[in-house]
Each structure stands twice: as structure tokens, then as C-alpha cells.
Amino acid sequence: MKVYIITIGDEILIGQTLNTNAAFIGNILTQNQFEVPKTSVVGDNEAEILEEFKYAFEKYDVVIVTGGLGPTHDDVTRNCVVKFFNTELVNNNDVLTDIKEIFSRSGRKLTPTNEDQANVPKIAEVIRNSRGTAPGMWIHKNKKYFIVIPGVPYEMTEMMESFVVPKLISIRKDLKSVKIITNLQTTGIPESHLYDRLGNIEELLKGSKLAFLPNQYGVKLRLTVEGLTEDEAHDKVTEIEQTIRGLIGRYIYGKETDTIEEVVAKILSERELKIAVAESCTGGLISHRLTNINGSSNYYERGTVTYSNAAKVELLKVSEDIIAEKGAVSIDVARQMAEGIKAVSGVDIGLAVTGIMGPTGGTAEKPVGLVFVGICDDKICTAKEFRFGNDRLLNKERTSQAALEMLRRHLLGISYDE
Amino acid sequence: MKVYIITIGDEILIGQTLNTNAAFIGNILTQNQFEVPKTSVVGDNEAEILEEFKYAFEKYDVVIVTGGLGPTHDDVTRNCVVKFFNTELVNNNDVLTDIKEIFSRSGRKLTPTNEDQANVPKIAEVIRNSRGTAPGMWIHKNKKYFIVIPGVPYEMTEMMESFVVPKLISIRKDLKSVKIITNLQTTGIPESHLYDRLGNIEELLKGSKLAFLPNQYGVKLRLTVEGLTEDEAHDKVTEIEQTIRGLIGRYIYGKETDTIEEVVAKILSERELKIAVAESCTGGLISHRLTNINGSSNYYERGTVTYSNAAKVELLKVSEDIIAEKGAVSIDVARQMAEGIKAVSGVDIGLAVTGIMGPTGGTAEKPVGLVFVGICDDKICTAKEFRFGNDRLLNKERTSQAALEMLRRHLLGISYDE
Numbered sequence: 001m002k003v004y005i006i007t008i009g010d011e012i013l014i015g016q017t018l019n020t021n022a023a024f025i026g027n028i029l030t031q032n033q034f035e036v037p038k039t040s041v042v043g044d045n046e047a048e049i050l051e052e053f054k055y056a057f058e059k060y061d062v063v064i065v066t067g068g069l070g071p072t073h074d075d076v077t078r079n080c081v082v083k084f085f086n087t088e089l090v091n092n093n094d095v096l097t098d099i100k101e102i103f104s105r106s107g108r109k110l111t112p113t114n115e116d117q118a119n120v121p122k123i124a125e126v127i128r129n130s131r132g133t134a135p136g137m138w139i140h141k142n143k144k145y146f147i148v149i150p151g152v153p154y155e156m157t158e159m160m161e162s163f164v165v166p167k168l169i170s171i172r173k174d175l176k177s178v179k180i181i182t183n184l185q186t187t188g189i190p191e192s193h194l195y196d197r198l199g200n201i202e203e204l205l206k207g208s209k210l211a212f213l214p215n216q217y218g219v220k221l222r223l224t225v226e227g228l229t230e231d232e233a234h235d236k237v238t239e240i241e242q243t244i245r246g247l248i249g250r251y252i253y254g255k256e257t258d259t260i261e262e263v264v265a266k267i268l269s270e271r272e273l274k275i276a277v278a279e280s281c282t283g284g285l286i287s288h289r290l291t292n293i294n295g296s297s298n299y300y301e302r303g304t305v306t307y308s309n310a311a312k313v314e315l316l317k318v319s320e321d322i323i324a325e326k327g328a329v330s331i332d333v334a335r336q337m338a339e340g341i342k343a344v345s346g347v348d349i350g351l352a353v354t355g356i357m358g359p360t361g362g363t364a365e366k367p368v369g370l371v372f373v374g375i376c377d378d379k380i381c382t383a384k385e386f387r388f389g390n391d392r393l394l395n396k397e398r399t400s401q402a403a404l405e406m407l408r409r410h411l412l413g414i415s416y417d418e
Numbered sequence: 419m420k421v422y423i424i425t426i427g428d429e430i431l432i433g434q435t436l437n438t439n440a441a442f443i444g445n446i447l448t449q450n451q452f453e454v455p456k457t458s459v460v461g462d463n464e465a466e467i468l469e470e471f472k473y474a475f476e477k478y479d480v481v482i483v484t485g486g487l488g489p490t491h492d493d494v495t496r497n498c499v500v501k502f503f504n505t506e507l508v509n510n511n512d513v514l515t516d517i518k519e520i521f522s523r524s525g526r527k528l529t530p531t532n533e534d535q536a537n538v539p540k541i542a543e544v545i546r547n548s549r550g551t552a553p554g555m556w557i558h559k560n561k562k563y564f565i566v567i568p569g570v571p572y573e574m575t576e577m578m579e580s581f582v583v584p585k586l587i588s589i590r591k592d593l594k595s596v597k598i599i600t601n602l603q604t605t606g607i608p609e610s611h612l613y614d615r616l617g618n619i620e621e622l623l624k625g626s627k628l629a630f631l632p633n634q635y636g637v638k639l640r641l642t643v644e645g646l647t648e649d650e651a652h653d654k655v656t657e658i659e660q661t662i663r664g665l666i667g668r669y670i671y672g673k674e675t676d677t678i679e680e681v682v683a684k685i686l687s688e689r690e691l692k693i694a695v696a697e698s699c700t701g702g703l704i705s706h707r708l709t710n711i712n713g714s715s716n717y718y719e720r721g722t723v724t725y726s727n728a729a730k731v732e733l734l735k736v737s738e739d740i741i742a743e744k745g746a747v748s749i750d751v752a753r754q755m756a757e758g759i760k761a762v763s764g765v766d767i768g769l770a771v772t773g774i775m776g777p778t779g780g781t782a783e784k785p786v787g788l789v790f791v792g793i794c795d796d797k798i799c800t801a802k803e804f805r806f807g808n809d810r811l812l813n814k815e816r817t818s819q820a821a822l823e824m825l826r827r828h829l830l831g832i833s834y835d836e
């Protein structure tokens with residue numbers, strides 16, 4: 001089943017917005033064994049859109065269109081659907097109810113502009129939108145499928161995951177071979193070192209494919225395996241994954257879309273441990289990541305963003321003398337911060353970071369990118385030095401990742417000695 | 419002059435890499451008054467690429483192809499060019515010299531695979547590559563232009579800036595008009611309400627274009643104006659922007675790519691004001707955003723992520739009785755948190771949030787999405803209620819935006835009364 005993706009929006013064409021929607025849709029379809037041979041982007045222009053609809057609907061089994069469904073005059077996708085399928089708009093009561101509920105929840109007044117979004121092309125089955133006011137459309141004609149979803153990313157992803165992909169899976173014919181894609185999430189080791197540790201990669205893979213995909217949090221390993229049956233493919237995946245884990249297991253913190261905060265949150269919750277975090281250079285990012293998970297109050301007690309020296313002394317009882325002697329960015333201060341936050345909050349584990357994020361503020365002795373992470377529990381109180389780059393935001397992200405990885409290793413008893 | 423952009427690469431199609439190349443090319447062309455009506459992405463597949471070449475070269479004045487020029491077996495673009503233009507490869511001495519120089523500079527041995535990259539389709543004028551081994555190609559045939567450049571971003575950007583764009587500018591006929599794009603960033607008001615407040619939009623725009631681009635932080639207004647001269651276009655922009663500001667100015671926090679944290683950071687720095695932040699539900703996100711800016715220690719003193727009630731009482735001196743009586747998520751607690759963080763840290767402004775981010779933890783009386791933001795300075799201590807949705811991460815982002823907008827309005831004396 002070949003799927004063609006059309007993204008509508010001038011902001012993508014003129015490069016003001018990256019096309020994350022096509023990336024998300026391409027990714028979720030590929031993960032689910034659909035083929036995406038081509039995608040396109042067209043502007044908010046009726047003639048261009050209609051021509052693109054014609055081209056795509058003639059040539060492909062499934063067309064997914066995203067964008068241009070907003071309530072204002074520059075959104076023309078719905079009218080193009082009406083023209084292209086020679087249909088008309090009809091008022092949909094379910095959609096109107098959804099829209100009214102969204103507005104009543106936020107206590108805002110419903111305008112005629114919003115109410116108009118409940119008018120849907122007659123030919124379309126409606127895809128309800130739980131996160132916004134524009135409904136999606138599912139059209140089945142000439143044995144083909146034409147699907148239209150909003151361009152707002154969080155509305156689009158929800159509709160793809162909960163409606164479009166499951167429905168496409170349910171209607172497709174049997175597959176000839178089964179492809180399985182699995183991802184292993186690593187952190188704390190560069191791409192080239194991972195590659196070297198895996199040794200003879202052809203022998204390891206025996207025809208399967210392994211992609212190394214680095215980002216600011218680590219390197220994702222994407223393994224693609226094919227088999228005649230689902231069982232055969234699964235067996236191959238299991239075998240290769242086991243070999244990989246034997247070689248680099250300590251660096252693998254999760255699978256698929258796991259984040260390191262989810263992984264440590266699970267361990268902390270299961271063991272009924274409470275944590276508190278003292279941040280300087282990351283400015284709250286570690287606490288933000290730890291509280292992104294539903295139920296985080298089960299394991300997260302409090303955090304401080306102790307940016308100034310005064311805050312470090314007052315809130316964490318860091319020694320003024322140590323700050324004067326070693327500097328606020330030092331292994332001693334990181335250790336004292338972790339010790340201090342643990343003591344004042346009465347938790348099981350204290351985690352702390354201090355560092356220089358840049359782009360300015362570095363010295364020859366303490367350059368931009370220098371970071372110390374401290375961790376303390378009832379038995380151990382330790383700290384470790386890291387060195388990152390010159391980009392402030394990347395440094396904050398990498399530091400938060402290093403701190404969460406240090407927490408993971410601490411919880412699982414994985415040493416940093418190689 | 420209409421330009422069509424083709425990006426080649428499986429990694430883009432399956433969503434593992436964002437198409438930053440098409441965004442860059444679309445942006446630089448639009449800035450230079452070229453029109454980009456459509457772009458596409460195809461995989462590393464000869465048949466698909468050839469079909470796409472045919473479609474694009476028939477329909478557009480200029481085609482720019484990027485990607486698939488690497489030295490390994492999965493890069494097929496050069497062979498597709500040879501087939502499509504029915505030409506042959508010839509060895510180019512300039513390119514060979516470039517390649518040899520790159521290798522001698524890095525001290526690496528030149529392999530036959532690299533040397534082969536000096537073979538270029540006979541029909542093409544070579545675009546030298548100062549940053550890599552794959553040359554670009556400039557083909558002029560049937561009064562049309564077919565341009566092929568590498569997909570490695572820093573090689574592509576260099577070729578676009580130093581060769582492709584200047585050359586396209588030099589060959590185009592005189593421009594009939596000048597186009598200017600400007601962006602206004604709004605927050606705190608939904609797209610439909612903005613639209614309604616702008617009144618008769620056709621009269622306002624007089625032929626110019628206004629796009630409404632919503633995201634989790636607000637709605638960006640993108641204004642596109644054309645004029646016969648640069649002065650005329652600028653005058654039109656100024657006039658329309660003034661009218662828009664007259665109608666919805668209070669919601670506009672910045673221009674172009676401004677973020678609200680940059681805007682408040684600038685005001686705080688200029689006025690030499692210090693801020694401290696007490697967060698509950700946002701878990702550190704507000705502090706994270708405020709410290710994303712270089713030099714944030716000039717205005718940011720400290721923050722607390724006072725998640726537990728104990729932390730609110732101990733660190734912020736929130737009254738235990740008030741928590742028991744009104745609940746931790748209440749307008750009184752928000753106000754007391756702001757008051758408390760200001761007092762303990764001795765800053766000019768205290769900012770605080772408390773709320774229920776979900777997806778669980780809501781009640782009929784206090785549903786998921788309920789948020790209170792408090793702000794205090796030496797004169798005023800106030801708090802305000804907000805209602806967001808059901809998605810935890812979106813709620814955190816929206817709450818942080820609402821708090822920073824409340825800070826902006828407080829600093830600028832903009833009231834919430836409408």
C-alpha cells in the first residue's frame with residue numbers, strides 16, 4: 001500500500017517552519033509497514049492544491065493531506081476538498097459538540113468563525129479532533145483513500161496515532177514479507193566508539209540493516225530486519241539485539257521512543273524512592289524533564305534552580321568558603337549541592353549540576369562546556385566531570401542527559417569504569 | 419521565475435531526518451524574490467527520481483535537486499542526471515584538483531571511490547565544492563535551469579549562497595515587484611478571536627496577504643506585501659502593521675523569531691530588575707526558558723520547583739492553613755508562592771505557578787488544565803486563573819507561556835481587562 005503525503009502551507013515552502021509533520025507521518029507509516037515513495041509540499045493556493053490532489057489521487061493508493069484546515073481566510077484545504085470531490089458542506093453535530101466543549105472548557109466565547117468548522121464535506125467520514133476545533137476527514141472513493149488532517153502538530157499526531165494508522169492497518173491486504181524496525185537508545189558514548197565496539201558489523205547483521213542516528217541526547221540505533229513470517233523476523237531481531245547488548249549493553253538505556261526520564265521515573269516509582277534536584281547551569285531543565293511524566297509527584301519531591309551563589313548557600317547549605325576557594329563550578333560544589341538538596345528535602349537521592357553553558361563566561365581553566373554532576377544517597381556521595389561544547393541550549397540538554405544517565409547508572413549499579 | 423525543489427533521500431521520507439535543506443533553499447530563494455510553489459521528497463530510487471526529474475523539468479523554469487551525490491552505492495543522483503539528459507560522464511580536472519586538495523589537507527589517502535567523484539555529466543557546468551568532495555552541477559537546456567547540489571547541509575548552504583542564488587539573480591529578467599515578509603508574534607488569544615478583532619480583513623490588507631499560524635505558544639501572523647519598489651513595499655508593511663497594532667497590539671509580544679523569554683529578558687536587563695520563580699506544575703520549565711538566554715544571571719536570581727506541599731511551606735512560607743483550606747492549586751496559594759519567592763530571594767519580582775497538568779489528578783471542581791499564575795513586586799501582588807486542555811506536556815508549555823506573558827504585561831503595564 002503506497003502512501004503519498006501532501007503538506008499544505010506557505011510557511012513550510014518558504015522555510016519558516018520545518019516540515020515535522022511529514023517526518024512524523026513518514027515515520028509512523030514506515031514503522032507500520034506502509035511504503036512512502038514520495039511526499040510534497042504546496043502553498044495555501046487553491047489552484048496548486050487542486051492540481052496536486054489530482055496528481056496524487058490518480059497515482060497512489062492512499063493520500064494523506066495535512067494543513068490548511070484552520071478557521072481563517074488563508075486556510076483553503078476544506079474548500080479544495082469540496083471542489084475536488086464535487087461535494088458540499090454539511091453541518092456535523094458531533095463536531096459542533098466537540099467545538100463547543102473546547103470553548104466552554106476554556107471559558108471563551110464561541111464565534112461564528114469557529115462554528116463554521118463544524119461544516120464538513122458530505123463525502124467525508126469525520127475524524128474527531130480531541131485537541132482542537134478542526135475535524136479530520138476520511139474519504140473512500142474509487143477503491144482509494146484520501147485523508148485530510150489538521151497541520152497543528154499535536155492535533156495531527158493524535159489523529160494519526162488513534163485513528164488513521166489503526167484504520168489503514170485494518171484495511172490493508174496481507175503483506176508478502178514482514179519488516180520489523182526496532183530502535184535501541186544509547187547515551188554517553190560517541191557514534192564512532194559505538195561502531196568500533198560492535199566489531200564486524202556485516203557478520204553481526206547477516207543482511208539486516210543498522211543505522212546510527214546521533215542527536216543531542218545520544219545515538220539511536222535503528223535495526224531493520226525482514227523475514228518471511230512475523231516469527232522469523234522477530235527471531236532475527238532478538239538474536240541481533242542480544243549480540244548488540246552483549247557488546248554495548250551498559251550504554252543502552254531504553255528501546256523505541258523511551259526517554260531517559262521515563263526510564264529513571266519507572267525505577268524510582270517501583271522502588272518507592274524520592275528524589276530532589278539542585279540545578280545551577282541547566283536552569284530547571286532536569287526538573288522539567290523529571291516532571292514531564294504523569295504521576296511524577298510519586299518520586300519527585302522538589303527542586304531548586306540555585307543560580308546565584310547566595311541561593312546555593314541559603315537553600316543548599318553549600319559552604320561559602322568552598323565557593324570562594326574552588327569556584328561555583330567545581331566538583332566540590334556539585335557534591336555539596338547534591339548533599340544539601342538531599343538533606344533539606346529529606347529524600348532518598350539528591351542530584352545536582354553546576355557548569356558553564358556559554359556562549360560566554362568561560363576561562364582558560366574553566367572553559368565553556370565544563371560541567372560537574374553530583375549524586376548522593378544515604379551511602380554514597382559522589383560527583384563526576386563532563387565536557388561539552390559551545391552551544392548554550394545543546395549544553396543544557398546534554399548536561400540534563402548526563403545527569404539523568406548518572407542517576408540511571410547509580411540506580412542500576414552500572415559503573416563508569418570501562 | 420518559479421523554482422521547484424527536489425530533496426533526495428530515504429532518511430527524509432521515513433522521517434528520521436528533518437528536511438532542513440528544503441527549508442533553507444525555500445527561505446533563501448523567497449528572501450531573494452523567487453517563487454517556490456512546490457517542493458518534493460523522493461527516496462534513493464532511480465525510477466522514482468527519473469520520473470520526478472521529468473515532471474519537474476517540464477513544468478518549472480528552475481529545478482533544484484539536493485542529495486544523493488555521495489561516493490557510496492546508495493547515492494544514485496549523478497547516474498540519474500546522466501540518464502535523464504542522455505549524456506555521459508567526463509573527468510573534470512578542476513574537481514579532481516579540489517578533491518586531492520581536501521584529502522591532502524586532512525592527511526587521508528585518496529581512494530578510487532573518491533577519485534570517481536571528479537567524473538561529471540558532460541552537459542553540466544561544474545559548481546566547485548569548497549567543503550566536500552561532491553561537485554554541484556548547473557545545467558541549462560531548453561531555456562530552463564536544472565541545478566544539482568549535495569545534500570550535506572554545510573556544503574549545500576555554501577553552494578547556494580556563493581553560486582546558485584547570485585547566478586539565478588543575474589539571469590532573471592527584471593523584477594516586476596518586490597515582496598516583503600514580516601512576522602508578528604501574539605499570545606494569549608485564540609486564532610479565531612484575533613481574526614474577528616481584525617475586522618474587515620480585505621480592507622485592512624488591500625491585496626496583501628496575512629497568514630495565521632498557531633502553535634502551543636500563540637499565533638504568529640505572517641504578513642506578505644508586494645510593491646513596485648522596495649520603498650513602496652516597506653510603506654505598505656508599515657501602514658498595515660500600524661493598523662494591526664491598533665487593533666490587537668496588546669497581544670503582540672514580538673516580531674520575526676522573537677520568543678517571549680527573549681522579550682522579558684531584555685526588559686528585565688534594561689531596567690536592572692531581578693526575578694525569582696516558584697514553580698509547581700510546570701516543574702522547572704519557566705526557569706529553564708528564562709535561563710536559555712546568554713547572560714541570564716543578570717536578571718535571574720533563583721527558582722524553586724516546589725512540588726510537594728512541604729516544599730511550598732518550607733521554601734516559600736506558604737501558609738499550611740491556606741493549603742488545607744483552599745488546596746495547593748488555588749489563587750491564594752499562587753499569590754503566596756509569588757510573595758514567598760520574592761521575599762526569601764530578595765528580588766524585585768516574584769513569579770509563581772500552580773496547577774493540574776494531567777492527564778490524571780483532576781476533579782469536577784478542579785479539572786485538569788486549571789492553572790493559577792501569581793506575580794508580586796514591591797507594590798502589587800496578584801494572581802490570575804487560566805484553563806488549558808488535557809495534554810500534560812502542552813499544559814506545561816502553555817502554562818509557562820501564560821506566566822511569561824503575565825510577566826511581560828506586568829512589566830509593560832498592559833492590563834488583562836479587555
